[in-house]
Amino acid sequence: MEKRVTVCEWLCDTIEANLDFFEHRGTAAPEDVIQRTLHSTKCTAWVAISKNGILGPYWFEDENERPRTVNTERYVENKF
Numbered sequence: 689m690e691k692r693v694t695v696c697e698w699l700c701d702t703i704e705a706n707l708d709f710f711e712h713r714g715t716a717a718p719e720d721v722i723q724r725t726l727h728s729t730k731c732t733a734w735v736a737i738s739k740n741g742i743l744g745p746y747w748f749e750d751e752n753e754r755p756r757t758v759n760t761e762r763y764v765e766n767k768f
Contacts, residue, residue, distance in 0.1 A: 699737070710739030723759055732758055 703709050732755040735744035748756045
């Protein structure tokens with residue numbers, strides 16, 4: 689958790705200091721997708737940050753509101 693907070697604070701400071709920060713990032717979608725379970729499933733969300741703003745969060749849950757792991761199929765089936 690501490691590392692996540694540190695990265696978020698760094699990103700906020702960096703964007704504030706350099707409004708063109710996202711102009712220097714890639715514009716193409718990644719060609720490779722790596723999927724692996726990092727932690728036990730408790731809450732599964734997807735968020736993107738770009739020069740155009742924040743997209744999301746999107747929650748991946750089943751019909752009983754239980755978290756679902758984000759994988760390619762579930763990502764594509766979610767109508768963003």
